[in-house]
Amino acid sequence: MTTLYVFCSAAPPVFDVLRVVRNAQARGWDVCLGLTPTAARWLAPQLPALEKATGRPVRSEYKMPGDPDVWPPADVILVAPVTFNTLNQWALGVTSTFVVGVVAEGIGKDVPIVAMPCANAAYVRHPQFGRSLETLREAGVNVLFGPGGFEPNRPGEGRPEAFPWSLALDAVDSVVSSAP
Template sequence: MSRPVLYLFGSAAPPVQQFPDVVRRAQAAGFDVCVGLTPTAARWLESEVPLLEELTGHPVRSEYKQPTEVDVWPKADVIMFAPVTFNSMNHWALGLTNHFVIGVVAEGIGKRIPTVAMPCVNAAYVQHPQFARSLETLRNAGVSVLYGPDGFEPNEPGTGRPEGYPWHLPLAAAVRIAETAA
């Protein structure tokens, strides 16, 4: 039996730098992992891309493919988008798909691919009225957004600790989804 495919997506928040470890944890949980990054996150992890590709056996993607190119990834069973920045959360909710990762998660809603998202934003950003609207929009679209007491809780600007990002929460949610679908 083949392993369920997890698209592990991240945007440019400090916890994305832990992706090699997150890939290993997802693989230990039974997933075949494909890594996608926003353009800024791809720049941050540029030196880690060869390792991520070696670990997963798939190319790391941050750009759309050409229309004539064959898709090199298997179809996703689950998408885990974490960390999701303020910018990425709002682009996704508004359907602004100028980046590969945002395009895939936006289309994933219509394709009914189960998706788990966990923001990584500070307490100043969450005061912006669009953030609450974006959370509501994505949750109403069926995305499991882990934010608040059962997910990510924002910190004051400049006080976040990437090592404290609760990776176990979105990974556990992705595992539950895969087990339910099996």
């Protein structure tokens, strides 16, 4: 079975991640779930169900040096929803969190990565956002933003139920099926 790491930041669509995990598993993926620290706090009541669904610990922190890894290596990584903060940290190489550290290293290991930002229109007007998208795309990350991906809402008008999770999973399938 092919291993998919699903990494989520703290944006409202994260509350639907159990359904996403199950959908990915229905597509044949062995799913490992990683969360930013804030996303882990938001999902604290769901963590037992998420661990049961994946059969593995949900990770939000680095392991101790020398400890064995509890996950198999990733064949592909999906980073969604990826917030303004996490996206910019990743593009800048600021690896202070487990999720950002793994995806930053994933670029260097040539692990296929799909990312779908979730940021409102005010955040995306910040000049660093566009630079970060460009940096990640130049590094080979398949960033689903704009037409055919996530399209930002005005501040305060989010529609987490409309987050295009299926597009993200389709992109993961496509990236892996087109890999050499």
